[in-house]
Amino acid sequence: MLTNPLTKNIGAEDAAPDLEAYRNNDGYRGWLRALKMPPEDLIDLVQKAGLRGRGGAGFNTGLKWSFVPKDRQAHPIRYLVCNADEMEPGTFKDRLLMERDPHLLLEGMAIAAHAIGATSAYIFIRGEYHLATQRLETAIAELNDAGLLAPETTGADQTLRIYLHRSSGNYICGEETALLNALEGKRAIPRAKPPYPQVSGLWGRPTVVNNVETLCNLPHLLLHGADWYRKLGHGEDAGTKLFGASGKVNNPGLWELPMGTTVREIIEQHAGGLKAGLTLRGFLPGGGSTDFLGPEHLDLPMDYDAIGKAGSRLGTGTITVLDEATCPVGLVLNLTRFFARESCGWCTPCRDGLPWVVEILQRIESGAGEIDDLELLRQHTSRMGPGNTFCALAPGAAEPIQSALKLFEQDFIDHIRGGSCPFH
Numbered sequence: 182m183l184t185n186p187l188t189k190n191i192g193a194e195d196a197a198p199d200l201e202a203y204r205n206n207d208g209y210r211g212w213l214r215a216l217k218m219p220p221e222d223l224i225d226l227v228q229k230a231g232l233r234g235r236g237g238a239g240f241n242t243g244l245k246w247s248f249v250p251k252d253r254q255a256h257p258i259r260y261l262v263c264n265a266d267e268m269e270p271g272t273f274k275d276r277l278l279m280e281r282d283p284h285l286l287l288e289g290m291a292i293a294a295h296a297i298g299a300t301s302a303y304i305f306i307r308g309e310y311h312l313a314t315q316r317l318e319t320a321i322a323e324l325n326d327a328g329l330l331a332p333e334t335t336g337a338d339q340t341l342r343i344y345l346h347r348s349s350g351n352y353i354c355g356e357e358t359a360l361l362n363a364l365e366g367k368r369a370i371p372r373a374k375p376p377y378p379q380v381s382g383l384w385g386r387p388t389v390v391n392n393v394e395t396l397c398n399l400p401h402l403l404l405h406g407a408d409w410y411r412k413l414g415h416g417e418d419a420g421t422k423l424f425g426a427s428g429k430v431n432n433p434g435l436w437e438l439p440m441g442t443t444v445r446e447i448i449e450q451h452a453g454g455l456k457a458g459l460t461l462r463g464f465l466p467g468g469g470s471t472d473f474l475g476p477e478h479l480d481l482p483m484d485y486d487a488i489g490k491a492g493s494r495l496g497t498g499t500i501t502v503l504d505e506a507t508c509p510v511g512l513v514l515n516l517t518r519f520f521a522r523e524s525c526g527w528c529t530p531c532r533d534g535l536p537w538v539v540e541i542l543q544r545i546e547s548g549a550g551e552i553d554d555l556e557l558l559r560q561h562t563s564r565m566g567p568g569n570t571f572c573a574l575a576p577g578a579a580e581p582i583q584s585a586l587k588l589f590e591q592d593f594i595d596h597i598r599g600g601s602c603p604f605h
C-alpha cells in the first residue's frame with residue numbers, strides 16, 4: 182500500500198518528472214476520477230477524508246470549499262489561489278514539493294478548481310523560489326501543450342487557466358487576504374473578515390486559497406479514497422505530512438511521515454538526534470511563530486489538537502530545535518527582528534510594538550537590560566495578542582517570546598544580572 186503519496190516521485194536526483202513520466206506513474210488519474218464526480222460529492226469526500234490545511238491553520242479543506250456559493254449562475258466567476266508564498270522561519274516544505282514534483286501540485290489544483298467551479302487559478306509563489314518557479318512554468322506549459330486542461334477533457338465551458346505570480350517579497354503575503362490584495366496589485370495588507378474570500382475574494386469573486394502541501398494531498402486522496410487517506414495518519418489527524426527539523430541536529434531536513442508521528446521520532450530517528458555533546462532544551466514545533474515546548478513534550482504526536490493542548494501549534498510542522506549551547510534570548514531576538522521587519526504597518530501593536538520588543542530584547546541580550554524589562558516584555562507581547570491586531574502576524578510573533586519567558590526565564594535574568602550573554 183502506498184504510504185508516501187506526497188514524495189513518491191521524489192528521488193535522490195535533483196530533478197522533477199516531466200508530464201510523461203508523471204502520467205506513467207498514475208499522474209492525473211486522481212483528477213480524471215474527480216472530473217467524473219459532481220462537485221458536491223468531491224467536496225464531501227475531501228471533507229470526510231479529514232484533510233486539514235497544511236499552511237498552518239489546520240482548517241478542514243472540504244469544509245472550506247463548501248463555503249463557496251452553490252449557485253453557479255449567480256456566481257459564474259470563481260477563483261482558486263494556491264498560496265506558495267512560503268516564508269515562515271524554519272519552513273521549506275512547499276519548496277521541495279514544487280521543485281521536485283510540480284505536476285503533483287498542478288493536479289491538486291485542477292481537482293480543487295473542479296470542486297469549486299473555478300476556471301482561473303493562480304499560484305502566488307515566493308519571489309526567491311527561482312527553481313520552483315522555473316519548474317512550474319515548464320510543467321504548466323506541458324499541460325497546456327497537451328490540451329489536458331481544455332473543455333474536451335474537463336467538460337467545463339472554458340479551459341482551466343493556471344497562472345504563476347511571483348511575490349514581491351513580503352511575509353504578510355502569506356496571509357490569504359493580504360495575498361489577494363497583492364495579486365490585485367494593491368498594498369499587501371490583510372482585509373477585514375467577514376466577508377471571507379470563499380464568498381468575496383479576488384476581485385470580489387468567490388475564491389478559495391489553499392496551501393501547496395494541502396493541494397498536493399488531493400491527487401492520491403482521489404485515487405485511493407477517503408478511508409485509505411484517513412488510515413495513513415497514526416493519531417487523530419488523517420494523511421501524511423512533510424515534517425522537518427532544523428537547528429543543531431545531525432541530519433536536518435524534511436521527511437514525509439504519518440500525521441501523529443511523535444516529536445521524538447522526528448528529532449531522534451529522522452534528524453539523527455542532536456550533535457555530539459548537546460542536549461535538547463526545547464523546540465518550536467511548527468515554525469518561528471509558534472510557542473516553545475520543552476523536553477517533556479518529546480513524546481507528543483504531531484497532530485493539530487495534541488500540540489494545541491500542550492500550549493503551542495502544529496503550524497507548518499517544521500521543528501526548530503533549541504539546544505543547551507544556544508542562547509534562547511538571542512534566538513528569540515533573531516526571530517523578532519524578522520517579524521518586526523515584515524510587519525505590514527497597518528495596526529499599532531504590531532507596527533510600533535514589535536520594534537519596541539526588538540529594542541528591549543537587544544538590550545537584554547547585550548547585557549544592558551534591567552529586571553523590569555521582563556515585565557515590560559510581558560506587557561508589550563500581551564498587547565499583541567489575538568483580538569488586538571488586524572491579523573495573526575503579531576500574535577504569532579509574540580508566541581516564541583512569551584513561551585521563552587516562561588521556559589527560559591532564568592536565561593533572561595542571567596543576561597541582566599551578569600551584564601553580558603553567558604553563551605558568548
Ligand code: SF4
Nearest residue numbers: 525527528531571572
Ligand atoms: S498584525 Fe501586523 S502584519 Fe498584521 S495587519 Fe497588523 S500591522 Fe499588519
